[in-house]
Amino acid sequence: MMLRVFFAMALIGAEPDVVRLTSDGHLKQRPCWSPDGKQVMFARHQGATIFLFLRDLKTGQEERLTSHTSAEFDAVFSPDGMSLLLSFDKTSPGQGDIEVHRLTLADRKLTPLAVTQGALSHEESPCWSPDGKRFAFTSTRHGNQELYVAEVMGGEWQRLTIDTAIDAHPSWSPDGKTIAFTTNRWGDLEIALINPDGSNLRRLTQSKGLDDYPAWSPDGRRIAFASNRDGNLEIYVQTLDGPAINVTRNEAIDNFPAWTSDGRIGFVSNRDGGFDVYSCRLTE
Amino acid sequence: MLSIGRMRTRECRGWTRRELLRAGILSAVGVNLADVLRLEAAEFQRKAPAKSVILLWLWGGPSHLDSFDMKPKAPIEYRGPYSPIASSVLGFDVCELLPQLARRANKYSVIRSLRGTSNDHGIAGTIGLTGSDVGAASLSGQVLSGAVKPTHGSIVSKVLGFSPGMPRFVAVGGHLHQGKRPITGEGGAALGPMHDPFRLDFHPERGIEIPHLKLLDGLTASGIDSRDRLLAEFDQLAQRVDRSAEMSRLDAFYQQAISLLTKAGSREVFDLGREPESAQRRFGRFRFGQCCLLARRLVEAGARFVQVNWSSHVEPVEDLGDGGWDMHDRFFQQYQDRHAWMLDQTLSALLDDLDERGLLAETAVVVVGEFGRTPKINNRAGRDHWEHCYSGLVAGGGLRAGQIVGASDRLGEYPTARPVTSADLFATVLGQMGIDTTTLTINGLLPQGNLIEELI
Numbered sequence: 170m171m172l173r174v175f176f177a178m179a180l181i182g183a184e185p186d187v188v189r190l191t192s193d194g195h196l197k198q199r200p201c202w203s204p205d206g207k208q209v210m211f212a213r214h215q216g217a218t219i220f221l222f223l224r225d226l227k228t229g230q231e232e233r234l235t236s237h238t239s240a241e242f243d244a245v246f247s248p249d250g251m252s253l254l255l256s257f258d259k260t261s262p263g264q265g266d267i268e269v270h271r272l273t274l275a276d277r278k279l280t281p282l283a284v285t286q287g288a289l290s291h292e293e294s295p296c297w298s299p300d301g302k303r304f305a306f307t308s309t310r311h312g313n314q315e316l317y318v319a320e321v322m323g324g325e326w327q328r329l330t331i332d333t334a335i336d337a338h339p340s341w342s343p344d345g346k347t348i349a350f351t352t353n354r355w356g357d358l359e360i361a362l363i364n365p366d367g368s369n370l371r372r373l374t375q376s377k378g379l380d381d382y383p384a385w386s387p388d389g390r391r392i393a394f395a396s397n398r399d400g401n402l403e404i405y406v407q408t409l410d411g412p413a414i415n416v417t418r419n420e421a422i423d424n425f426p427a428w429t430s431d432g433r434i435g436f437v438s439n440r441d442g443g444f445d446v447y448s449c450r451l452t453e
Numbered sequence: 454m455l456s457i458g459r460m461r462t463r464e465c466r467g468w469t470r471r472e473l474l475r476a477g478i479l480s481a482v483g484v485n486l487a488d489v490l491r492l493e494a495a496e497f498q499r500k501a502p503a504k505s506v507i508l509l510w511l512w513g514g515p516s517h518l519d520s521f522d523m524k525p526k527a528p529i530e531y532r533g534p535y536s537p538i539a540s541s542v543l544g545f546d547v548c549e550l551l552p553q554l555a556r557r558a559n560k561y562s563v564i565r566s567l568r569g570t571s572n573d574h575g576i577a578g579t580i581g582l583t584g585s586d587v588g589a590a591s592l593s594g595q596v597l598s599g600a601v602k603p604t605h606g607s608i609v610s611k612v613l614g615f616s617p618g619m620p621r622f623v624a625v626g627g628h629l630h631q632g633k634r635p636i637t638g639e640g641g642a643a644l645g646p647m648h649d650p651f652r653l654d655f656h657p658e659r660g661i662e663i664p665h666l667k668l669l670d671g672l673t674a675s676g677i678d679s680r681d682r683l684l685a686e687f688d689q690l691a692q693r694v695d696r697s698a699e700m701s702r703l704d705a706f707y708q709q710a711i712s713l714l715t716k717a718g719s720r721e722v723f724d725l726g727r728e729p730e731s732a733q734r735r736f737g738r739f740r741f742g743q744c745c746l747l748a749r750r751l752v753e754a755g756a757r758f759v760q761v762n763w764s765s766h767v768e769p770v771e772d773l774g775d776g777g778w779d780m781h782d783r784f785f786q787q788y789q790d791r792h793a794w795m796l797d798q799t800l801s802a803l804l805d806d807l808d809e810r811g812l813l814a815e816t817a818v819v820v821v822g823e824f825g826r827t828p829k830i831n832n833r834a835g836r837d838h839w840e841h842c843y844s845g846l847v848a849g850g851g852l853r854a855g856q857i858v859g860a861s862d863r864l865g866e867y868p869t870a871r872p873v874t875s876a877d878l879f880a881t882v883l884g885q886m887g888i889d890t891t892t893l894t895i896n897g898l899l900p901q902g903n904l905i906e907e908l909i
Contacts, residue, residue: 194738195657196739196791214791215657216656216657217770219770267782267783291833293783309832309833312832313832314833314834334534335534335830357534358535379536397549397552400552402794439738
């Protein structure tokens with residue numbers, strides 16, 4: 170019933186309830202809310218730096234969690250909120266050698282999790298399994314950007330995709346049974362689904378234009394993603410068998426969807442000139 | 454008076470007997486052929502359609518396959534993940550990441566058959582900015598023989614003559630480099646430092662920066678940290694210069710800088726705060742966007758060649774600005790998330806703004822890098838350097854719009870029609886300013902390149 174109300178509201182063009190959370194205007198990427206909803210993490214481009222910032226949503230205070238000089242991005246909170254997965258892009262001469270690390274918030278300890286030794290490979294876009302024991306990510310270790318899964322505690326990687334297309338941006342479903350990701354294997358960028366063991370690859374979206382950055386809702390019933398299917402980059406939400414609904418409906422660029430713990434959609438937009446983090450209420 | 458036709462007929466072989474006779478008569482009364490040619494060149498420039506050039510230099514090398522020369526039918530390991538979309542010009546498709554530029558395709562032309570001779574940023578950069586690889590320095594440190602030639606903006610400065618007010622040639626952005634090695638060919642070379650670019654930059658937080666001021670006592674670029682501070686510094690500088698003999702210690706180039714910055718009418722050009730909020734937002738509140746807004750203000754104020762460097766460093770991650778275009782890794786990620794929409798927004802705004810002000814007709818806009826990128830996607834989801842075929846965009850300045858010049862093969866690897874060089878491109882653009890073979894010759898400059906007739 171709630172879904173029906175939401176879609177009905179979206180379809181009749183109700184004005185989205187949008188809240189602006191940052192105001193500096195610097196380009197930001199891939200916001201991620203803490204499970205308790207009190208903090209948001211995002212990557213900010215500033216000068217020659219791309220650093221992660223953790224923002225307290227109540228006080229507005231921000232802090233960096235590392236002292237690295239390498240570019241850092243793609244941070245995601247663990248299901249228990251105690252740690253993060255993130256990617257580091259080394260500076261020259263190792264530029265392009267990107268690694269996934271785990272950062273425990275209590276002691277700020279960094280542990281490399283997905284690293285390719287002796288080659289300029291990039292491991293990035295990590296996402297947690299709902300039990301916090303595994304993570305999915307992308308890697309170019311084997312010559313093309315593919316989807317992988319690995320144990321947080323270490324061990325061999327499991328390769329999920331083998332295709333000449335580019336596979337990117339995995340998002341693990343809350344029930345643990347499905348990973349959504351982006352691929353251009355059918356032509357342009359679409360959202361696909363695959364089981365965590367690499368089986369049952371299927372297509373979720375089929376639209377003209379790009380669909381990217383899938384994000385599962387906390388209840389596992391909907392997937393948010395960015396799409397330019399209407400000629401402008403917007404945030405869409407759809408169920409696994411329903412139509413995609415444009416929830417941002419703005420002439421600006423709206424990108425990098427993420428769900429907040431209370432069911433709002435977070436995203437980055439330049440609707441106020443610069444690029445800032447916003448959230449949008451979906452249901453009544 | 455000699456009749457001057459289109460620039461391409463103004464070579465020696467193009468003079469008629471009657472014109473030579475007239476020249477002979479004039480020489481008999483003390484006016485030699487060089488004088489005549491100078492007069493004619495000045496007249497030709499006066500009548501030329503383009504008064505100014507804005508060069509948007511996409512340092513690092515943008516991908517032609519993901520912008521203006523898409524290959525949707527190529528194998529997946531070539532074509533990339535993006536789809537072409539129809540533009541306002543029938544039969545001309547552009548990348549879906551450039552929707553605003555697609556709607557404005559009737560305002561510009563694209564050359565799909567540019568080709569170079571080097572895949573080294575340093576050498577290709579020198580070729581792109583001077584038309585020649587002479588004196589170029591590679592990443593490994595190899596320096597090609599010969600004296601580096603002046604860059605296009607310096608040629609404009611030389612031909613039009615040094616201006617004590619608004620500089621003829623302004624470069625917005627830092628010195629170009631790959632790694633820690635600067636490239637050659639950014640300045641006046643043998644024309645002398647008078648024809649080097651007057652340099653400006655924009656920092657998203659500090660605003661406009663003027664590197665030349667670092668050389669003046671008591672005034673550093675870092676000290677100018679806000680609009681108010683900048684204006685205050687201008688005022689103090691003006692008072693100080695009026696009272697002292699400091700000016701005499703400075704060479705003409707810096708005198709020009711000071712003259713410019715302390716002259717009430719001139720310095721306003723640097724104050725982006727005079728632009729309405731809507732304009733600042735339209736160009737984009739990031740470095741490249743504001744630099745292009747500044748470029749428009751400079752042209753409006755009389756600058757004749759403004760070069761906007763997208764970045765100083767070729768690398769996308771380590772550059773102080775908006776990140777270079779050299780995306781060997783994560784090409785699609787970076788292009789989609791950052792570079793594509795920046796270019797789409799800012800270039801669209803620049804074309805619209807110039808058009809609305811009536812300046813586009815007399816301002817040639819050139820958008821190009823030093824080369825393209827490999828049609829075949831590498832094993833790091835990136836594209837490497839590719840000099841054999843790439844694209845450039847031109848608009849305004851009397852250049853024909855809505856044209857597609859040349860073509861590449863089915864994979865975008867090599868030109869199949871009308872191959873041209875960057876020397877040809879700038880011969881054409883400067884030609885629109887009336888700087889043709891004759892003008893170059895009488896200014897002691899060696900003409901390079903051939904006109905791209907389809908654009909004229």
